Amino acid sequence: MGKRLARQDLAFLRSGRVIAGAILVGTVMICALFAPLLVPHDPQEQNLITTLVPPAWSAGGDPEFLLGTDSLGRDVLSRLLYGARVAMTVAILASLGAMLIGATLAHIAGYFGGKVDWVIGRAVDVWMSFPPVVLSLVLMTGLGAGISSVILAIVLVDWTRFCRVLRAEVLVTRRQDYVAAARLVGFGHWRTLTREILPATMPLLITLFSIEMGIAVIVEAILSFVGMSVGANQSAWGQMIADARQTIYESGWNLVLPMLAIFVTVLGFNLLGDGLRRSLDPRLMQAREL
Amino acid sequence: MTPSILSAEKLTVEARLADGRRLSVLSGIGFALEAGKVLGLVGESGAGKSMVGRAIAQLLPPGFGVTGGSLTFGNRDLVHMGADARRELLGREIAFIPQEPLSALNPVMTIGAQFGEHLARIGTRSKTRRQGEALALLEAVHLPRASELLNQYPHELSGGMCQRVLIAMAFASRPKLVIADEPTTALDATIQARIIALMGEMREAYGAALIFITHDLRLAAKFCDEILVLYAGRAVEKGKARELLSAPLHPYTRCLQLAAPSLSAPERDLFTLSGEMPGLARLADLPGCRFAPRCPNVGEICRTQEPRLTPVTAPLGDDPSRKAACFRTEMTPGIETRSHAASSRHERSSPxxxxxxxxxxxxxxxxxxxxxxxxxxxxxxxxxxxxxxxxxxxxxxxxxxxxxxxxxxxxxxxxxxxxxxxxxxxxxxxxxxxxxxxxxxxxxxxxxxxxxxxxxRAASIVTQVLEAAAPRLSASARQRRAEELLAEVGLPAELGARYxxxxxxxxxxxxxxxxxxxxxxxxxxxxxxxxxxxxxxxxxxxxxxxxxxxxxxxxxxxxxxxxxxxxxxxxxxxxxxxxxxxxxxxxxxxxxxxxxxxxxxxxxxxxx
The missing domain is CATH 3.40.50.300 (P-loop containing nucleotide triphosphate hydrolases)
Known part of the structure; x- marks a missing residue:
C-alpha cells in the first residue's frame, strides 16, 4: 500500500475543516487517553471545605483548582478529563457497532436487491418508527444502567441511520457500469462488493461514522444526565451537568464547563466528518493535474 | 448589404485561474450575422464553440469573462450591457434551443404550465390567449394532439417531442436571433433530420437569424449559410457552407472532413489525426499555430508564428468572405487518405x-x-x-x-x-x-x-481481470501487463497512474x-x-x-x-x-x- 499513497491521496490534510476537526477531536482523545497522567487531583476526592471554588481566573479562584470545584469540592478539571474517557469510549465503540451492523445490512440490501432488500428495508422502517429517545430509554430500563448498556442502546437505536443512508449510495453505485464490468471480468460478489462498491461508499461511511460519534457523545450525556450511564463513582459530562443544576446560582461555571466540553467534541467530530467527505471523494477532485 | 443582427469583433474570452494566471479561452473571434441567415459554429469539444453562445447570454462559467473585443446585437453592446437590460433581451429577442431537451424542461410542471409561464414573461397577459398561442405554436412545430400535450409532463414525451416543444417556445417571442447549441446531439438519427428540417422551417417562417453550434461539419454544411470552424479557441476557417465543405482550406477542416465516415462515398480509410486538442492549461505554452502539433502539413513557420484569419481565394467558387488561418493553405487539398482495397475483409468460412x-x-x-x-x-x-x-x-x-x-x-x-x-x-x-x-x-x-x-487508476482498471484470475500475481508483473495493454490501445505508460x-x-x-x-x-x-x-x-x-x-x-x-x-x-x-x-x-x-x-x-x- 505504501507506494500507492501518492501526494494527492494525502490532499485531505490541506482542508481547513479536517485540520480544525482533527485538532479538536485529537485534543479530546489525548485528554481521554492520558487522563490519569493529566489530572491534578483524584476526580472523586471530595473536600467539603473547598466547595464551589470558582475557576482560577475569576475573583476568589484558587490556582490549585484550575477550573474550580463542584458542590462536593471535587476538582472540575479532573472530572472533565475523566468524563472525556467515558465519552470517547462510548463514541468509538457505539459508532463502530452501529456502523458494522448498519453498513453490512446496507451493502447486502443495496447490492443484491430484490427480496433481501425488501426484508431489510421493512426492518429498518419498523425500527425507525419507534421514537429514538423512547426506544433508548426502554432499552436502558431493560438492560440496566452502566456504560456497556449505553453502548448497546446506541448501537441498537442508530444502526438504522447507517443502513438507510448507505443503502441509497450503494444503489447508485450498483447501477454504474463499472460494477457490471467488474462482474464481467470475473469478480465474485464478495470481491465486487469490497473492491468496487465499498471504496465508493467509504467517504459517506466515514462522514456518517464521524457524525455518529458526535451523536453518541450527546446520547451518553443525556443518559448519564438521567443517571442511567456510569455509576456515581465515575465522572461523566452529563452527570456533571445534572449535579451542577443544584448550585446553578452559586456557580454557573460548573454547568457551563461540561456543556462546553460536549459542544467542542461534537463540533470537532462534525467538522472532521464533513471535511473528510469533501476531500476523500475523487469525484470532487476534478483533474487537478491537467 | 443588409445590416447585421449580431456581429462579433475580435471577441476574447479569458479564464482566470486560482493562481492568478489568465488563459485565453476564445481569442479574436469575429463574424457578422445577417437577418434570416444561419451561422454554423463548428468544432470539437474544447474548441470553445459553446463559449460563443454563453458569451452572448453572459452565462460564462465562474472565473470566465469577456476581456476584449465587441459583441453587438442590432446597435446594442452586449458585452457592457447591464443585467436588467440583458434579461429583457434574452428569451425575447434572443432565444435559445438547448442541447438536452429533457433536462431543459421542468419535470414537475406540465408542458402547458411551462409554456404559459414563458408566454406570460414575454408579454401575453390573458390566460386564454396564452392557451391559444401555445396551441398554435405546438401545431406549428408539427406536434400531434397539441391540446392533450399541454396537460402532459415532460417525462411522458420522447426526446424529439421535448425538443419540438422547446423550439416552439424559442420562437414564441418572434426573436431576431436563435442560438441552438447542439440541438440534435442527444437525439436519434431519424429524429435528428426532422428536427433540423423543423428549425429551418421555423426560421424561415419567423425570419430569425440562427446560430447553430455543432461538432458535425457535414450537418452544419447542410443547414447553414456560413460556417466558422473553431479550433482551441481560435477561428481557423470561415466561409460559405457548401464551398467550405467541398474544398476546405485549413488542414483542420480537411482532417475533420476526412475523419467522418460516410455512407455513400467510396470505401477509403478514415483520416486519423494524431493526438488531441490541447487543453486550456496547455494552450498558453503553444507559441505558433495551435493546430501545429497535430497538423500533417506543419512547416517551420507554423511552430513559431501564429497565423491570422486572412482572406484566401478559394480554388473553386468565388466566395469573397472566405478566410483561413493557415500559412500553407495551398497544401491542404493534398491531405488524403488511402482508398480501400478489400484487403482486410473477413472470410465467411471461419468457425x-x-x-x-x-x-x-x-x-x-x-x-x-x-x-x-x-x-x-x-x-x-x-x-x-x-x-x-x-x-x-x-x-x-x-x-x-x-x-x-x-x-x-x-x-x-x-x-x-x-x-x-x-x-x-x-x-x-x-x-x-x-x-x-x-x-x-x-x-x-x-x-x-x-x-x-x-x-x-487506469493501470489498475485495465488489469482488473488479473485481480480475479490471478490474485497472487506480483505488483510488478501486473504493472508490466498494464503497460502492455495501454501501449496496445495507444496510450503512453505514464497515463496508467492517472484516475x-x-x-x-x-x-x-x-x-x-x-x-x-x-x-x-x-x-x-x-x-x-x-x-x-x-x-x-x-x-x-x-x-x-x-x-x-x-x-x-x-x-x-x-x-x-x-x-x-x-x-x-x-x-x-x-x-x-x-x-x-x-x-x-x-x-x-x-x-x-x-x-x-x-x-x-x-x-x-x-x-x-
Missing part, C-alpha cells in the same frame, strides 16, 4: 463463435391498476457471429440493441431462447462457467464515465477497451462506444479497433445508431426495430441496396 437462437426478453410493465402489459425488449432474435468477424447492430433507441448486448454477455437473463458462446451453452449459471466466459466474451461499455471506477477524471473522453474509452482486452477474449461486445466522441477521436478509435483485430484477432458485436460508422467497421450488419431483427446481411449489400423499408428509412435519415 462459429456465437450462436443466438430465438432470444427473447420480456418486461412486465404495469399501467393503471389492472392492465398488466408485457413489453418485449428483444423479441425472437436469431443470429450468428463467426470468429474474427465484425458484426454491426443498428437501430433507433428503444429498438432493443442494448438489451441484446446485455443478454449475450449475461448481464440480463433472457425470457426464452438459446445462446451458445464458443460451443458452450451460455446459460450455465455456475461460478466456473462464469469464469470461463470471461475469457470468451468481454464488453466495452457505452459511457466511459460510468464504466470506469473513479477510484481506481479516470484526469483522462479525456477518448483516453477513457481506450482504457475501457483495454480492460476488455486484458483477458484476450474471442468476442468483444461494444455498445455505442464511439457515439459520444468527437469525430477525430471517433476515427482514431475505429482505426484502433481495426488494428487490434489484426494483432489480436477477435470478433466484434458492434452496437451503434450511426450507420456510417458501422459501414466503416463491420462486414455484416443486423438492423433492429422494436426488438426484432428486420434486416440482416453483408454491410455493403444491406446499405448499398436496402431491401427492407425500415432500412431505407434509416439510411435516408442519416445520409442525404
Amino acid at each position: 462459429l463463435l456465437l450462436l443466438v437462437e430465438g432470444l427473447e426478453k420480456r418486461y412486465r410493465s404495469r399501467r393503471g391498476l389492472f392492465a398488466n402489459t408485457e413489453l418485449a425488449a428483444v423479441d425472437g432474435v436469431s443470429f450468428t457471429v463467426a470468429e474474427n468477424e465484425f458484426v454491426g447492430v443498428v437501430g433507433e433507441s428503444g429498438s432493443g440493441k442494448s438489451t441484446l448486448a446485455k443478454l449475450v454477455i449475461g448481464l440480463e437473463t433472457p425470457s426464452a431462447g438459446r445462446i451458445e458462446l464458443g460451443g458452450r451453452d451460455a446459460f450455465d449459471r455456475s461460478e466456473a462457467a462464469r469464469r470461463r466466459r470471461v475469457e470468451v466474451a468481454q464488453m466495452v461499455f457505452q459511457d466511459p464515465q460510468s464504466a470506469l471506477n473513479p477510484r481506481r 479516470p477524471s484526469q483522462l479525456s473522453g477518448g483516453q477513457k474509452q481506450r482504457v475501457n477497451i483495454a480492460r476488455a482486452l486484458c483477458a484476450t477474449p474471442k468476442l468483444l461486445i461494444a455498445d455505442e462506444i464511439v457515439s459520444g466522441l468527437d469525430v477525430s477521436v471517433q476515427a482514431q478509435l475505429i482505426a484502433l479497433l481495426r488494428r487490434l483485430r489484426h494483432e489480436l484477432s477477435f470478433a466484434l458485436l458492434f452496437i451503434s445508431h450511426d450507420l456510417a460508422v458501422v459501414r466503416k467497421l463491420c462486414e455484416r450488419v443486423l438492423v433492429m426495430r422494436h426488438g426484432k431483427i428486420v434486416d440482416q446481411g453483408m454491410t455493403e449489400v444491406v446499405f448499398g441496396a436496402p431491401q427492407h423499408p425500415y432500412t431505407r428509412e434509416l439510411l435516408a435519415a442519416s445520409s442525404e
Whole structure:
C-alpha cells in the first residue's frame, strides 16, 4: 500500500475543516487517553471545605483548582478529563457497532436487491418508527444502567441511520457500469462488493461514522444526565451537568464547563466528518493535474 | 448589404485561474450575422464553440469573462450591457434551443404550465390567449394532439417531442436571433433530420437569424449559410457552407472532413489525426499555430508564428468572405487518405463463435391498476457471429440493441431462447462457467464515465481481470501487463497512474477497451462506444479497433445508431426495430441496396 499513497491521496490534510476537526477531536482523545497522567487531583476526592471554588481566573479562584470545584469540592478539571474517557469510549465503540451492523445490512440490501432488500428495508422502517429517545430509554430500563448498556442502546437505536443512508449510495453505485464490468471480468460478489462498491461508499461511511460519534457523545450525556450511564463513582459530562443544576446560582461555571466540553467534541467530530467527505471523494477532485 | 443582427469583433474570452494566471479561452473571434441567415459554429469539444453562445447570454462559467473585443446585437453592446437590460433581451429577442431537451424542461410542471409561464414573461397577459398561442405554436412545430400535450409532463414525451416543444417556445417571442447549441446531439438519427428540417422551417417562417453550434461539419454544411470552424479557441476557417465543405482550406477542416465516415462515398480509410486538442492549461505554452502539433502539413513557420484569419481565394467558387488561418493553405487539398482495397475483409468460412437462437426478453410493465402489459425488449432474435468477424447492430433507441448486448454477455437473463458462446451453452449459471466466459466474451461499455471506477487508476482498471484470475500475481508483473495493454490501445505508460477524471473522453474509452482486452477474449461486445466522441477521436478509435483485430484477432458485436460508422467497421450488419431483427446481411449489400423499408428509412435519415 505504501507506494500507492501518492501526494494527492494525502490532499485531505490541506482542508481547513479536517485540520480544525482533527485538532479538536485529537485534543479530546489525548485528554481521554492520558487522563490519569493529566489530572491534578483524584476526580472523586471530595473536600467539603473547598466547595464551589470558582475557576482560577475569576475573583476568589484558587490556582490549585484550575477550573474550580463542584458542590462536593471535587476538582472540575479532573472530572472533565475523566468524563472525556467515558465519552470517547462510548463514541468509538457505539459508532463502530452501529456502523458494522448498519453498513453490512446496507451493502447486502443495496447490492443484491430484490427480496433481501425488501426484508431489510421493512426492518429498518419498523425500527425507525419507534421514537429514538423512547426506544433508548426502554432499552436502558431493560438492560440496566452502566456504560456497556449505553453502548448497546446506541448501537441498537442508530444502526438504522447507517443502513438507510448507505443503502441509497450503494444503489447508485450498483447501477454504474463499472460494477457490471467488474462482474464481467470475473469478480465474485464478495470481491465486487469490497473492491468496487465499498471504496465508493467509504467517504459517506466515514462522514456518517464521524457524525455518529458526535451523536453518541450527546446520547451518553443525556443518559448519564438521567443517571442511567456510569455509576456515581465515575465522572461523566452529563452527570456533571445534572449535579451542577443544584448550585446553578452559586456557580454557573460548573454547568457551563461540561456543556462546553460536549459542544467542542461534537463540533470537532462534525467538522472532521464533513471535511473528510469533501476531500476523500475523487469525484470532487476534478483533474487537478491537467 | 443588409445590416447585421449580431456581429462579433475580435471577441476574447479569458479564464482566470486560482493562481492568478489568465488563459485565453476564445481569442479574436469575429463574424457578422445577417437577418434570416444561419451561422454554423463548428468544432470539437474544447474548441470553445459553446463559449460563443454563453458569451452572448453572459452565462460564462465562474472565473470566465469577456476581456476584449465587441459583441453587438442590432446597435446594442452586449458585452457592457447591464443585467436588467440583458434579461429583457434574452428569451425575447434572443432565444435559445438547448442541447438536452429533457433536462431543459421542468419535470414537475406540465408542458402547458411551462409554456404559459414563458408566454406570460414575454408579454401575453390573458390566460386564454396564452392557451391559444401555445396551441398554435405546438401545431406549428408539427406536434400531434397539441391540446392533450399541454396537460402532459415532460417525462411522458420522447426526446424529439421535448425538443419540438422547446423550439416552439424559442420562437414564441418572434426573436431576431436563435442560438441552438447542439440541438440534435442527444437525439436519434431519424429524429435528428426532422428536427433540423423543423428549425429551418421555423426560421424561415419567423425570419430569425440562427446560430447553430455543432461538432458535425457535414450537418452544419447542410443547414447553414456560413460556417466558422473553431479550433482551441481560435477561428481557423470561415466561409460559405457548401464551398467550405467541398474544398476546405485549413488542414483542420480537411482532417475533420476526412475523419467522418460516410455512407455513400467510396470505401477509403478514415483520416486519423494524431493526438488531441490541447487543453486550456496547455494552450498558453503553444507559441505558433495551435493546430501545429497535430497538423500533417506543419512547416517551420507554423511552430513559431501564429497565423491570422486572412482572406484566401478559394480554388473553386468565388466566395469573397472566405478566410483561413493557415500559412500553407495551398497544401491542404493534398491531405488524403488511402482508398480501400478489400484487403482486410473477413472470410465467411471461419468457425462459429456465437450462436443466438430465438432470444427473447420480456418486461412486465404495469399501467393503471389492472392492465398488466408485457413489453418485449428483444423479441425472437436469431443470429450468428463467426470468429474474427465484425458484426454491426443498428437501430433507433428503444429498438432493443442494448438489451441484446446485455443478454449475450449475461448481464440480463433472457425470457426464452438459446445462446451458445464458443460451443458452450451460455446459460450455465455456475461460478466456473462464469469464469470461463470471461475469457470468451468481454464488453466495452457505452459511457466511459460510468464504466470506469473513479477510484481506481487506469493501470489498475485495465488489469482488473488479473485481480480475479490471478490474485497472487506480483505488483510488478501486473504493472508490466498494464503497460502492455495501454501501449496496445495507444496510450503512453505514464497515463496508467492517472484516475479516470484526469483522462479525456477518448483516453477513457481506450482504457475501457483495454480492460476488455486484458483477458484476450474471442468476442468483444461494444455498445455505442464511439457515439459520444468527437469525430477525430471517433476515427482514431475505429482505426484502433481495426488494428487490434489484426494483432489480436477477435470478433466484434458492434452496437451503434450511426450507420456510417458501422459501414466503416463491420462486414455484416443486423438492423433492429422494436426488438426484432428486420434486416440482416453483408454491410455493403444491406446499405448499398436496402431491401427492407425500415432500412431505407434509416439510411435516408442519416445520409442525404
